[in-house]
Amino acid sequence: MKSNVLTHLLLLAVAPLLTDCSSATKPAAAPASAAAVAATGKPAAKVGPAAADEVDEYATAKVSDPIEPFNRGMFWFNDQLYTFILRPISKGYEMLMPKPVRKGIDNAFENVKYPVRFVNCALQGKFKRAGQETGKFVVNTVGGVGGIFRPAEKIPALANVPAEDTAQTFATWGIGHGPYIVLPLFGPNSVRDTVGMAGDYALNPVNWPYLYWYGDRSKHDWTSVPPLANTLRSLPAQLDLYDNATKDAVDPYLSARSAYIQNRAEAAKK
Amino acid sequence: MTLRSFLILLMVASPLAVSAQLAEAQTRLKSAVNEVLAVADRTASRGTLADSLRPVLQKHVSFETMTKRAVGPGWKQFTPAQQQQATQLFTTLIIRSYSNKFTPGEHPATTYQNPVSPAASRVDVPTSMVYKGSHYTVIYRMEQEGGWRITDVVIEGVSLIANYRSQLDAQFKKGGANAVISSLNQSVSRPQ
Numbered sequence: 001m002k003s004n005v006l007t008h009l010l011l012l013a014v015a016p017l018l019t020d021c022s023s024a025t026k027p028a029a030a031p032a033s034a035a036a037v038a039a040t041g042k043p044a045a046k047v048g049p050a051a052a053d054e055v056d057e058y059a060t061a062k063v064s065d066p067i068e069p070f071n072r073g074m075f076w077f078n079d080q081l082y083t084f085i086l087r088p089i090s091k092g093y094e095m096l097m098p099k100p101v102r103k104g105i106d107n108a109f110e111n112v113k114y115p116v117r118f119v120n121c122a123l124q125g126k127f128k129r130a131g132q133e134t135g136k137f138v139v140n141t142v143g144g145v146g147g148i149f150r151p152a153e154k155i156p157a158l159a160n161v162p163a164e165d166t167a168q169t170f171a172t173w174g175i176g177h178g179p180y181i182v183l184p185l186f187g188p189n190s191v192r193d194t195v196g197m198a199g200d201y202a203l204n205p206v207n208w209p210y211l212y213w214y215g216d217r218s219k220h221d222w223t224s225v226p227p228l229a230n231t232l233r234s235l236p237a238q239l240d241l242y243d244n245a246t247k248d249a250v251d252p253y254l255s256a257r258s259a260y261i262q263n264r265a266e267a268a269k270k
Numbered sequence: 271m272t273l274r275s276f277l278i279l280l281m282v283a284s285p286l287a288v289s290a291q292l293a294e295a296q297t298r299l300k301s302a303v304n305e306v307l308a309v310a311d312r313t314a315s316r317g318t319l320a321d322s323l324r325p326v327l328q329k330h331v332s333f334e335t336m337t338k339r340a341v342g343p344g345w346k347q348f349t350p351a352q353q354q355q356a357t358q359l360f361t362t363l364i365i366r367s368y369s370n371k372f373t374p375g376e377h378p379a380t381t382y383q384n385p386v387s388p389a390a391s392r393v394d395v396p397t398s399m400v401y402k403g404s405h406y407t408v409i410y411r412m413e414q415e416g417g418w419r420i421t422d423v424v425i426e427g428v429s430l431i432a433n434y435r436s437q438l439d440a441q442f443k444k445g446g447a448n449a450v451i452s453s454l455n456q457s458v459s460r461p462q
């Protein structure tokens with residue numbers, strides 16, 4: 001029973017963060033420069049036909065990693081945690097819920113996260129995008145039965161709006177990553193992005209009841225349900241990302257780090 | 271031809287040449303993607319997908335260039351035999367990794383955007399892909415190697431080659447070409 005409660009609390013505490021990571025590290029899984037070269041295709045001007053043969057064209061994902069031994073330990077710990085605890089839970093969820101149902105649940109939770117996106121659009125001065133987010137939220141909430149469906153995807157002006165989050169706002173403000181850090185459970189992160197995750201947590205309505213009744217939770221047991229459900233529904237996608245970044249890697253730790261840093265650089269640019 | 275008419279000709283012709291290049295690379299990419307999807311659709315079992323995709327991928331993807339770039343500056347210190355071995359292993363690894371990303375019955379919908387040419391004989395084709403209900407930004411980087419061939423794939427900002435570069439370069443610094451080859455060997459022989 002006791003351990004049950006512990007697991008519960010653990011999941012609860014991290015749940016929404018885990019979820020917010022999911023949108024942040026969306027696919028898969030370089031310092032900005034390498035990612036920029038690769039992603040925008042604007043390499044240094046010197047790359048000409050002769051230099052195209054050069055092997056130095058790609059910089060490796062550089063981020064300061066002063067506590068690499070600790071991070072590697074945490075990476076190993078997380079791997080065990082995913083394999084022996086979270087993966088079975090995730091598989092169980094996938095077996096119980098047919099895919100269309102899971103998709104609807106995912107859509108609804110992403111829809112509810114609207115304040116995270118809206119506030120961060122505004123903080124970055126992207127007012128047009130803030131408007132698009134609002135339009136998308138209204139259309140999906142009203143026309144998509146509380147966000148279960150995404151009719152906004154059919155409207156070109158509202159489809160595929162890049163999701164903003166707090167860490168991207170910091171990046172836009174010129175704040176660098178700081179040291180790379182592998183967090184327990186969440187995995188790849190940086191000091192800046194960890195603070196960003198806390199911001200996303202506070203802005204996600206899924207956590208509001210839990211935060212509001214923080215000192216008085218015994219009377220409001222239900223407040224832990226939304227964050228827990230949020231974690232559960234995000235597990236399959238999260239583990240998929242992890243697998244993508246590590247499965248065929250030569251060094252899974254470095255692969256995950258590089259993928260994380262490249263992806264965050266790209267997200268911040270959008 | 272006077273100098274003036276020559277200059278005018280240059281001004282008119284070079285943008286045309288560039289846009290012809292862009293169109294050619296993009297056409298090549300489209301046919302590559304379609305060929306891959308056709309093979310994937312024909313292949314019923316997931317286990318044999320890597321084998322059936324290999325010829326198509328080798329036609330359109332320059333695994334030689336990919337391996338060289340993934341290894342990085344250390345490549346010059348590989349012997350030709352080591353280079354060949356590394357290329358073989360890396361090719362197998364990438365083909366397997368790519369094949370495993372296919373879910374039977376799921377079809378990616380790709381929208382091609384305007385290609386750009388960041389350097390001579392190089393074209394980046396940005397695409398937007400919807401796969402299993404999620405949007406992905408995928409950039410195919412293509413180079414002229416006696417025909418346009420894919421040399422990198424950048425998914426949501428994550429360059430396949432930059433990602434392996436960070437890993438293989440670390441191996442090279444640890445133990446040279448042999449360390450790179452044995453680490454690739456290990457990844458290839460890891461059970462799926």
